[in-house]
Amino acid sequence: MNNNYLSGVSVAGATALLTVMLAAPAQAAVSDSDIANDAKTTGDVVTWGMGLQGQRYSPLKKINTENVKNMVPAWVFSYGGEKQRGQEAQPVVHDGRMFVTASYSRLYAIDAKTGEELWQYDHRLPDGILPCCDVVNRGAALYGDLVIFGTLDAQLVALNQDTGKVVWKEKIDDFKAGYSFTAAPIIVKGMVVTGVSGGEFGIVGRVEARDAKTGKMVWVRPTVEGHMGTKDGKENGVTGKVNATWPGDMWKTGGAAPWLGGAYDADTNLIFYGTGNPAPWNAHTRPGDNLYSTSTVAINPDTGKIVWHYQYTPNDGWDYDGVNELVSFDSGGKKLAGHADRNGFFYVLDRTNGKLVNAFPFVKQIDWAKGIDLKTGRPMETGVRAGDPTKSADGKKGETIFVAPSFLGGKNWMPMAYSPDTNLFYVPANEWGMDLWNEPVTYKKGAAYLGAGFTIKPLNEDYIGALRAIDPNSGKIVWEYKNNAPLWGGVMTTGGGLVFTGTPEGYLKAFDAKTGKELWKFQTGSGVVGCPITWEMDGEQYVAVPSGWGGAVPLWGGDVAKKVKYLNQGGSLWVFKLPAS
Amino acid sequence: MKYLKPAAAAVLLWWLGVSMAQDVTGLAKVRDKGVLDVALYHDFPPFSYEQGGRSTGIDVELAKLIAEKLGVSASVRLVPPDETMEDDLRIYVWKGHYLGGVVADVMLHVPYDPEFARGNDRVRLIAPYYREQIVVALDPGFGDRELALDVFTREKVGVELDTLADLYLLSAYNGQIRDNVVHFRSVAEAARALKQGELAGVMAPRAELQAALGDQAANYRLGPIQMPGLRQSGWDVGAAVKADHGDLAVAVEEAVAALQAEGELERIFQRFGTTYQTPSRLRRAGG
Structure with a gap:
C-alpha cells in the first residue's frame, strides 16, 4: 500500500484503515510448490511430516551437536481454558505465523516471532460424542490463505489464515454413528486428503480427496474390498474383489479405517495411507486376509484408485492397526519406503510397487510371528492367537494368552524420522505385551455379549519407551535411548546431526543422531506427546513442540497406567532457540 | 455421653443434624x-x-x-x-x-x-x-419342525451388527452359518428385511424383535432356540x-x-x- 494515499483521508479514516491492516496483514499464500518443496525450504513448515514424504528431516544446522546444549526458550504459549488432556499436534509455520491445533478441536494462530496470539478457533462440539481415545488433534494443513483441520465430531473446517473465520466446513461423516477425526490432513495437487476415524465397528474405512479451496469432494476410495469408489460423483471402480478375502457380508462393515495421517511421494505420484484393524475383533469369525485392513494402500491422486497395497497383519487377531506412516527414502539408487508397525516389525518396501524388500523386528520381543518371509511377504505366525470365544463361552474364563507387542504397538501413532545424512530411521518404540482372554460374562448396550479382556504389561522393570536408531538395510539397532514411561511423541532429525523427541515425563530432548548421546533436555511442565518442528526466521533457527500429557496410554494402559498416573496434564507450545551471541 | 453437660450435648446433637444434612x-x-x-x-x-x-x-x-x-x-x-x-x-x-x-x-x-x-x-x-432372551423369528415357509439353527446353514439369517446373536452365529456350527449371516444396523432393519422376504429368519433379543415385527409378529414362529456352547442366551x-x-x-x-x-x-x-x-x-x- 502506498503511504501517500493516506495523506488525503481523515484521521479517523486513517485509523480505521490501519486497524484493518493490523487485523488482516497481507500474508503470502501457501502455494503447491511451497508444499512440494517443504522438506527442502528451511523458512517454513507447511505440511504434516515436515514434507509430504514424511521424513521429518530439516537440513538446518545452525543448531547442531556442538551448540544445542545452549538452547533456551524463546517463548511459550498457553492454550488456556480448563481444557487440557493430550496435545499431539505438529505445528505448521509460514511467513511469520504459526498454526497449531490443540485438544478438544481447538486451533491457534500465533505470531511466530513474539508468541502472541493472533486468533483462536474453538470448534463447538455437540453433546453425546464418545471419542474412543482421548480428545486429541494432530495438526492442520495450509493451502492458499486457508488453514484446514478435522474435528472430533468428524467435520473438516477451513479457516481464513488472517482472520480465523470459517471459509468452508464439510461433514466427513456422522459423529452419532461413531465417526470422529483426529489426524492432520495433507494437501496433494490442490486437494485436501483425509481418512476417517473412530467407530470400532460397523464402519468402512476410506480415503477422501476434496478440492482444498472449496471442500467439494473429488474422489473417495474405500479401503475394504467390495466397496465402490467415486470420482467427481461418478462410480470409479470397486476396491479389490468382493468376497476374495472376507466371508459372507462382513466386508460391508469391515473396519480398516485409515485414521492416522497420510503421506505423498511425488517420485511415484502415490498417496500412502495406513489402514486400521478389521472388524469384528474376533478373528475366528472372519477367516481370510480381510483386505485391505492393517495395510498400507498406495493411491494415485489423479485417478483415486489403489495402485498397490501391502498388508502387515493378515487376519489380524491382536488389534494391530496398520495405520502407522510409510516414510519414503532413497537408498542405493532404489526408491524405498520404511514402516514401523504396531506388530513389532519394521518393513522396507519398494515404493514403486509395494514389494517387500526387508523386514526385521524393531522391538526386543515379538510373540505372534517368528518373522516375515521375504519371498512371500507374509508373516510366519507362531500360533499365539486368542481362542474362539464361542468355543469357551460356557461360563469359564477362556485361556489367557500373553503376546508382545501389546495392541498399543511396538510403535503407536507417533511419527518416526529419517535422516538422509545418517541413513537411519529414528523410531519411538515401546516394549510391552498384553494378556488376552475371552470373557464369557460381558455386556454391551444392556445385553449379553461375547467380549475379550486384556491387560497391558511392561516387559522390563526399568523402561517401556525406547528411541531407536535403525539401519533399514542391515536391520541393526545402531543406538537406543531408554525411557521409563512409554514414548508417545513424534520424532524430528536435522542437518545439525540432531534427533529431537519428547517424553511423558515432560522433557523435550536432543540426541546426537550418530551416537544417541543425550545432548540437551528441557522440562516443559507437562508430558510431551506432540511433534517437534524446526524452521529459520530472521537468520536464527527455532525449534517448537507442544506440551500436554494425554492420549491413549492413560486411558488404556492397564498396568502401564501405574507408571504414568502421577503425570500432570497441560496445554502449551514451547519454542526454543540459541541465545543471542 | 454421660460426661457431657446438657448444653454441650445439645450443641453436639445440633452439629450431628447439620452434618447429616450436608452429607446428603x-x-x-x-x-x-x-x-x-x-x-x-x-x-x-x-x-x-x-x-x-x-x-x-x-x-x-x-x-x-x-x-x-x-x-x-x-x-x-x-x-x-x-x-x-x-x-x-x-x-x-x-x-x-x-x-x-x-x-x-x-x-x-x-x-x-x-x-x-x-x-x-x-x-x-x-x-x-x-x-431378556435371544430368540429367533422364522418364516414358516422354512420348516415347521422344532426351531433349530441348522436351517441357517442353508438360508439367510438377519442380525444386528456386533451383538451376541451376530458373534454367535458367525462361529456356530463350525462356521457353516457364517456366509448366511446378514448384518443390519438395528433389529428393526433386520425385521423389515424379514417382512420383505429377504431372509428366512432373524435372531435378536425378544422384546426388540417382537416390537419390530409389530402386528406381523404372529406370522412368524418366534421363540428361544438351542445355542450350544453359550453360557447364557x-x-x-x-x-x-x-x-x-x-x-x-x-x-x-x-x-x-x-x-x-x-x-x-x-x-x-x-x-x-x-x-x-x-x-x-x-x-x-x-x-
Whole structure:
C-alpha cells in the first residue's frame, strides 16, 4: 500500500484503515510448490511430516551437536481454558505465523516471532460424542490463505489464515454413528486428503480427496474390498474383489479405517495411507486376509484408485492397526519406503510397487510371528492367537494368552524420522505385551455379549519407551535411548546431526543422531506427546513442540497406567532457540 | 455421653443434624431437587427412543413410574452406548465422561448378574424387572419342525451388527452359518428385511424383535432356540445406582417390586407390543 494515499483521508479514516491492516496483514499464500518443496525450504513448515514424504528431516544446522546444549526458550504459549488432556499436534509455520491445533478441536494462530496470539478457533462440539481415545488433534494443513483441520465430531473446517473465520466446513461423516477425526490432513495437487476415524465397528474405512479451496469432494476410495469408489460423483471402480478375502457380508462393515495421517511421494505420484484393524475383533469369525485392513494402500491422486497395497497383519487377531506412516527414502539408487508397525516389525518396501524388500523386528520381543518371509511377504505366525470365544463361552474364563507387542504397538501413532545424512530411521518404540482372554460374562448396550479382556504389561522393570536408531538395510539397532514411561511423541532429525523427541515425563530432548548421546533436555511442565518442528526466521533457527500429557496410554494402559498416573496434564507450545551471541 | 453437660450435648446433637444434612445421600438429593435423573439408551425401541421429538418406550414409562413412587418427577436422558457396559456405568452412573456431562441418579436396562456385579463395585445393580432372551423369528415357509439353527446353514439369517446373536452365529456350527449371516444396523432393519422376504429368519433379543415385527409378529414362529456352547442366551435386566447411594437403591427396588406386584410392568410391556418375561431373580414387594 502506498503511504501517500493516506495523506488525503481523515484521521479517523486513517485509523480505521490501519486497524484493518493490523487485523488482516497481507500474508503470502501457501502455494503447491511451497508444499512440494517443504522438506527442502528451511523458512517454513507447511505440511504434516515436515514434507509430504514424511521424513521429518530439516537440513538446518545452525543448531547442531556442538551448540544445542545452549538452547533456551524463546517463548511459550498457553492454550488456556480448563481444557487440557493430550496435545499431539505438529505445528505448521509460514511467513511469520504459526498454526497449531490443540485438544478438544481447538486451533491457534500465533505470531511466530513474539508468541502472541493472533486468533483462536474453538470448534463447538455437540453433546453425546464418545471419542474412543482421548480428545486429541494432530495438526492442520495450509493451502492458499486457508488453514484446514478435522474435528472430533468428524467435520473438516477451513479457516481464513488472517482472520480465523470459517471459509468452508464439510461433514466427513456422522459423529452419532461413531465417526470422529483426529489426524492432520495433507494437501496433494490442490486437494485436501483425509481418512476417517473412530467407530470400532460397523464402519468402512476410506480415503477422501476434496478440492482444498472449496471442500467439494473429488474422489473417495474405500479401503475394504467390495466397496465402490467415486470420482467427481461418478462410480470409479470397486476396491479389490468382493468376497476374495472376507466371508459372507462382513466386508460391508469391515473396519480398516485409515485414521492416522497420510503421506505423498511425488517420485511415484502415490498417496500412502495406513489402514486400521478389521472388524469384528474376533478373528475366528472372519477367516481370510480381510483386505485391505492393517495395510498400507498406495493411491494415485489423479485417478483415486489403489495402485498397490501391502498388508502387515493378515487376519489380524491382536488389534494391530496398520495405520502407522510409510516414510519414503532413497537408498542405493532404489526408491524405498520404511514402516514401523504396531506388530513389532519394521518393513522396507519398494515404493514403486509395494514389494517387500526387508523386514526385521524393531522391538526386543515379538510373540505372534517368528518373522516375515521375504519371498512371500507374509508373516510366519507362531500360533499365539486368542481362542474362539464361542468355543469357551460356557461360563469359564477362556485361556489367557500373553503376546508382545501389546495392541498399543511396538510403535503407536507417533511419527518416526529419517535422516538422509545418517541413513537411519529414528523410531519411538515401546516394549510391552498384553494378556488376552475371552470373557464369557460381558455386556454391551444392556445385553449379553461375547467380549475379550486384556491387560497391558511392561516387559522390563526399568523402561517401556525406547528411541531407536535403525539401519533399514542391515536391520541393526545402531543406538537406543531408554525411557521409563512409554514414548508417545513424534520424532524430528536435522542437518545439525540432531534427533529431537519428547517424553511423558515432560522433557523435550536432543540426541546426537550418530551416537544417541543425550545432548540437551528441557522440562516443559507437562508430558510431551506432540511433534517437534524446526524452521529459520530472521537468520536464527527455532525449534517448537507442544506440551500436554494425554492420549491413549492413560486411558488404556492397564498396568502401564501405574507408571504414568502421577503425570500432570497441560496445554502449551514451547519454542526454543540459541541465545543471542 | 454421660460426661457431657446438657448444653454441650445439645450443641453436639445440633452439629450431628447439620452434618447429616450436608452429607446428603442419593435419595435425599433426589427428593431435594424433586427430580430423578434417569439415563436410558437412545435409539433403542421398544425400550427408549424418540418419537415425534419426545422420549418414549418401556424404560421411559418405567422411569416415570419409579419417579412417581419416589414422589418426584423423572428427567429422562437418552444417551449413546459406549463400547462396553462397564464404560456406560462409568460414564452415566458413577464418574461421568472426561468431556464433561453429569451422571444420572439411576440408569435402567443394566444387566442384573452377580458375576457382572462383582467386577463393577462402584455401582449397585438392583431391581431386576425383566428377563431378556435371544430368540429367533422364522418364516414358516422354512420348516415347521422344532426351531433349530441348522436351517441357517442353508438360508439367510438377519442380525444386528456386533451383538451376541451376530458373534454367535458367525462361529456356530463350525462356521457353516457364517456366509448366511446378514448384518443390519438395528433389529428393526433386520425385521423389515424379514417382512420383505429377504431372509428366512432373524435372531435378536425378544422384546426388540417382537416390537419390530409389530402386528406381523404372529406370522412368524418366534421363540428361544438351542445355542450350544453359550453360557447364557437370556439375562435379567435391572437398574444401577452409585454404590454409596444405598437408600436410593432401596427406594428404587421397592418401587419396581410394587410396579411388578400391581401388574403395571406387564401392562407397559404389552402396550409396546411385547410379552413380559419375569426375571429369574425377581425381588418381590416387601421381600
